[in-house]
Amino acid sequence: MAFIERVYNLVEEIPQGTVATYGQLAFLLGAPNRSRLVGRALSHAPEERNLPCHRVVNCQGRTAPHWIEQRRLLEEEGVGFRDNGCVNLKKYCWKPL
DNA sequence: TTCTTGACAACAG
DNA sequence: GCTGTTGCCAAGA
Numbered sequence: 001m002a003f004i005e006r007v008y009n010l011v012e013e014i015p016q017g018t019v020a021t022y023g024q025l026a027f028l029l030g031a032p033n034r035s036r037l038v039g040r041a042l043s044h045a046p047e048e049r050n051l052p053c054h055r056v057v058n059c060q061g062r063t064a065p066h067w068i069e070q071r072r073l074l075e076e077e078g079v080g081f082r083d084n085g086c087v088n089l090k091k092y093c094w095k096p097l
Numbered sequence: 098t099t100c101t102t103g104a105c106a107a108c109a110g
Numbered sequence: 111g112c113t114g115t116t117g118c119c120a121a122g123a
Contacts (some may be wrong), residue, residue, distance in 0.1 A: 012104075021105090023106060031105090031109075031119090033119070034118085034120080036105050036119065036120075039103070039104095040103065040105095040120075040121075041104095042104055043104050058106075065104080067104065070104085083112070085114095
């Protein structure tokens with residue numbers, strides 16, 4: 001199983017109404033310094049997998065710079081955004097069991 | 098094989 | 111607290 005493939009499997013575990021950071025996903029996969037690979041994986045993520053990749057944001061709570069629709073998708077799930085457009089990680093961060 | 102790029106994280110101003 | 115720069119790692123040309 002490739003690292004990217006494991007990223008897909010982990011992203012599917014993110015429940016609705018919560019968000020996870022790239023670093024967090026990378027850490028859960030056993031690669032704390034490979035947060036960029038998670039982003040790369042999502043960029044290659046096919047929609048056939050039905051991945052909630054819009055629930056993945058960076059450590060500062062910013063959404064993808066080239067993907068503005070992500071913010072709207074999260075708002076649809078109930079994830080609160082600040083006035084500047086950052087996600088409320090303090091409140092909606094995903095806590096894996 | 099080497100250089101450049103990238104849906105990032107952490108640090109500094 | 112927010113924006114800009116630096117550093118890390120893997121994939122693609």
